[in-house]
Amino acid sequence: MSRVIVLVGVIVLVALAASWLSGNPGNVTIEWLGWRADTSVTMLAFLIALVTVLGAIGYRMWRAVLLAPGRFFQARRTRRSRRGYQALSSGMIAAAAGDTAEAQRQARKAENLLEDASVTRLLRAEAAKLNGDASTARRTYEEMADNPETALIGLRGLLDQADERGDRAEALRLAEKAHRQHPKAQGIVRRLLDLQVEFGQWDAADRTLSEAVRHKTFPPSEAKHWRAAVLLERSRTAERDGEVAEALALAKQAHQLDGARVPVAVQFADLLHAQGKTKRAQKVLEKIWQLQPHPDIAEAYGALFASDTDLARVKRYQRLLSFRPDHAEGHLALAQAALAAQLWGEARAHLGQASERGVTPRVCRMMAELEEAEHDDGAAARGWLERATTAEPDPAWVCDNCGAAAGEWTARCGNCNTFDALAWHPPLHTPRLTQDAPAPALPASG
Numbered sequence: 001m002s003r004v005i006v007l008v009g010v011i012v013l014v015a016l017a018a019s020w021l022s023g024n025p026g027n028v029t030i031e032w033l034g035w036r037a038d039t040s041v042t043m044l045a046f047l048i049a050l051v052t053v054l055g056a057i058g059y060r061m062w063r064a065v066l067l068a069p070g071r072f073f074q075a076r077r078t079r080r081s082r083r084g085y086q087a088l089s090s091g092m093i094a095a096a097a098g099d100t101a102e103a104q105r106q107a108r109k110a111e112n113l114l115e116d117a118s119v120t121r122l123l124r125a126e127a128a129k130l131n132g133d134a135s136t137a138r139r140t141y142e143e144m145a146d147n148p149e150t151a152l153i154g155l156r157g158l159l160d161q162a163d164e165r166g167d168r169a170e171a172l173r174l175a176e177k178a179h180r181q182h183p184k185a186q187g188i189v190r191r192l193l194d195l196q197v198e199f200g201q202w203d204a205a206d207r208t209l210s211e212a213v214r215h216k217t218f219p220p221s222e223a224k225h226w227r228a229a230v231l232l233e234r235s236r237t238a239e240r241d242g243e244v245a246e247a248l249a250l251a252k253q254a255h256q257l258d259g260a261r262v263p264v265a266v267q268f269a270d271l272l273h274a275q276g277k278t279k280r281a282q283k284v285l286e287k288i289w290q291l292q293p294h295p296d297i298a299e300a301y302g303a304l305f306a307s308d309t310d311l312a313r314v315k316r317y318q319r320l321l322s323f324r325p326d327h328a329e330g331h332l333a334l335a336q337a338a339l340a341a342q343l344w345g346e347a348r349a350h351l352g353q354a355s356e357r358g359v360t361p362r363v364c365r366m367m368a369e370l371e372e373a374e375h376d377d378g379a380a381a382r383g384w385l386e387r388a389t390t391a392e393p394d395p396a397w398v399c400d401n402c403g404a405a406a407g408e409w410t411a412r413c414g415n416c417n418t419f420d421a422l423a424w425h426p427p428l429h430t431p432r433l434t435q436d437a438p439a440p441a442l443p444a445s446g
């Protein structure tokens with residue numbers, strides 16, 4: 001648009017000048033080095049315009065001749081890089097499809113055609129990996145790790161290789177390095193966290209998670225849940241080191257982040273009680289009990305009133321049961337207290353209530369205890385103990401990853417090292433004896 005305006009402006013100016021010149025005719029005489037030329041002003045203006053136009057055309061032609069070789073090489077480079085990128089993408093597809101020979105062929109082609117080695121290295125590394133050439137892959141990943149643009153891919157490749165070798169310390173070192181360079185890369189944060197957990201580096205894991213929360217690397221609810229687990233482990237460590245105040249502060253923080261975690265609430269309540277804040281501890285336990293009745297809560301609740309008489313403790317558990325009368329745990333906890341207080345009728349009634357919700361080995365063992373204590377009935381007790389071996393298993397802390405059961409909740413599975421995998425439910429693969437199972441054959445006697 002603006003060019004049109006300029007052009008129109010120039011034409012108008014030329015027309016004005018021509019009309020002015022024709023209205024004001026005159027002669028020009030040039031004398032120079034003994035030469036003399038006479039002409040009109042109009043002719044002189046025309047000659048100046050002609051020289052200007054010819055000069056401009058000449059300049060353009062001269063430039064075109066001068067730049068031709070450059071243009072030629074530029075076009076050649078563009079063609080080469082286009083073929084290079086084609087080889088790169090064909091190679092990537094071949095690598096993804098597992099065609100080792102084709103991936104390697106295309107990798108060599110791409111490296112010959114492309115000037116930027118950083119983009120071809122990944123294909124070279126993938127092809128080497130497919131070919132089982134770990135040392136070439138490793139060298140290539142190291143080259144990539146040294147280049148800021150490809151450092152993350154290089155470090156991830158090295159990290160995968162360390163994982164495959166089972167070199168956990170090297171994996172941790174690489175994950176830390178990758179995390180320093182790319183603190184927001186979600187995959188790296190998760191791997192670093194897992195490794196820190198595996199090595200029991202709870203303080204470092206907490207720092208990693210806090211930073212992830214700041215960067216919004218994970219959904220906030222998930223990050224809070226995880227941090228509560230890590231803070232619980234930090235609290236336990238501080239408690240073991242005799243730093244009770246620190247342990248309490250950490251447990252409190254964990255409880256604030258995730259008020260529905262049973263082991264966190266139990267740790268918080270234990271520490272509150274140890275500092276003489278029994279009323280507050282009781283509130284914490286009663287609140288979590290309402291969410292999820294659990295034997296660990298019942299045990300911690302009993303510990304708050306260790307100096308009570310057996311009878312007084314029965315009253316405490318009656319209160320606890322009143323919050324969740326629908327749940328077997330309350331009946332079991334009360335039955336246990338009643339057994340200790342020799343209130344046989346009360347114990348039997350609540351064991352009956354609990355068994356309506358499932359006759360588990362725990363119910364069987366308590367029934368055996370009751371038969372023995374109340375009636376001195378060894379046969380009935382043995383009957384219950386026998387039944388315990390075939391009953392549906394009690395819930396336990398079970399790893400969602402490997403299925404191993406644990407006596408106590410920990411943030412890391414003691415069997416497979418998975419972070420935050422223990423959940424409270426019946427063991428997954430408990431071998432069950434059924435009546436249909438054939439009896440093992442006895443060796444023939446004689």
Ligand SMILES: [Zn+2]
Binds near residue numbers: 416
């Ligand atoms: Zn596990």
